[in-house]
Amino acid sequence: MTLGPLMIDLGGPRIEAEELELLRHPLVGGVILFTRNFTDSEQLAALVSAIHAARSPPLIVAVDHEGGRVQRFRDPFSPLPSARRIGHALDVDGRAGLALARRMGWLMAAELRAHGVDISFAPCVDLDYGLNAAIGDRAFHARADAVSQLAVAYVHGMRDAGMAATAKHFPGHGAVRADTHHALAVDRRGLADLTEDLTPYRRLIDNGLPGVMLAHVRYPAVDERPASSSSRWISGVLRGEMHFQGAVFSDDLSMAGAAPERDIVARAERALAAGCDMLLVCNDRAAVVSLLERLRAQPEPASQVRIVRMRGRDGRAWRELLDSAEWKEARAAIESLAAAPALTLHPGAS
Secondary structure (H helix, E strand, O other), rough: OOOEEEOOOOOOOOOOOHHHHHHOOOOOOEEEEEEHHHOOOOHHHHHHHHHHHHOOOEEEEOOOOOEEEEEOOOOOOOOOHHHHHHHHHHHOHHHHHHHHHHHHHHHHHHHHHHHOOOOOOOEOOOOOOOOOOOOOHOOOOOOHHHHHHHHHHHHHHHHHHOOOOOEEEEEOOOOOOOOOOOOOOOOOOHHHHHHHHHHHHHHHHHHHOOOEEEEEEEEOOEEEEEHHOHHHHHHHHHHHHHOOOOOOEOOOOOOOOOOOOOOOOHHHHHHHHOOOOOOEOOOOOOHHHHHHHOOOOOOOOOHHHHOOOOOOOOOOOHHHHHHHHHHHHHHHHHHHHHHOOOOOOOOOOO
C-alpha cells in the first residue's frame, strides 16, 4: 500500500476502532496531532507507535510545535520560546542569535523524535509586518535577511535531530490582516513586490529544504486562486522558478480561507491538481469521511518519494535525550532567555 495524499486528525489520546479504519484507507498518508491527543510522555509515544503500526508503509505523524503560543505538547516537553524571542536574540548578538536558533530547532525536533513524531510544521518564515495577529510572534523578524539567517540555522538544528523541516506559509502570510482560519485573506501585491517574503524560501531551498506549507491567501495580481490551490504558485513559482524539489503541504482544507468552494472534495481536487503532495483536513470528521468516499486520486511516484522523505530518523530514547549534554545546554539557554529583559524592536531595527 502507498501513502495517500490526506493527513487527518484523531479525536483523543488513543486510536478508536472507527479511527483505525480511517487510518487504513488508501487515501490517508498521515496524521496530525493536537493538544487533545496528548496527556503525558508515555501515552504520546504509545499513540505514535500505534499510528505507525496501523499500516505499512507507516503513516507520517506530524504536529504544529513551533514554540511560544503554538506548542501542542507541554510538560514534560521543554517550554520553547517564540520565534520572535529568537529574533530578539539575533538583534542583541548576531552569532549568539544564530546559535540559539539552531539549538532551539534541535531541541524541538529531538524531543518530538524521542516520541516517534516524524515532523513538526516549522519553521514559520512569514515576515512580521505587524498586521496579522494569527502570525504575530510566530515570525522571527520583520527583515527578510534576519528571517532567512535564523530559519536556515533552525532548519539545520532540526536536521541534526533527525527531522525534516517544513517552512510556512508560502509565499507569505504576514502582510494580510485576515486570519485564514475564519476568512479568505487577500494580498494585492504583485509578484515583484513579494521579493522580500520569498527571500527566506530561496535561502532555505538553496540549503535543501525538504517541505513547504502553502498559505490559504489569495494574491489576485498573480493568480485568482489561493496559493494553496494555485498551479501558478506551486508549479510555476515554487517548483519552476525557485526549483523546489521537496514535499508541498496544503494548510488545513477545513479552514474558511482554503478556497471559494464549499465542497471539501472540490477543494481537495483543486489543491492536488495544482501540485500539492499532501492535504491537511483537521477538526472536521464529516469532511474526512466525505473525502474518503468521494475523492478520486491516483498516487504519483514522484509525490510518494517526496512524502516518504519527510519521515523522521535517528530519534533518541527520551531518557537518553534528557541525560545528554546537548539537551541540558538547550534547557539552560531557555532559562537564560526567560531571565533576560524583554525587548521591543521596530521593523527597521538592526
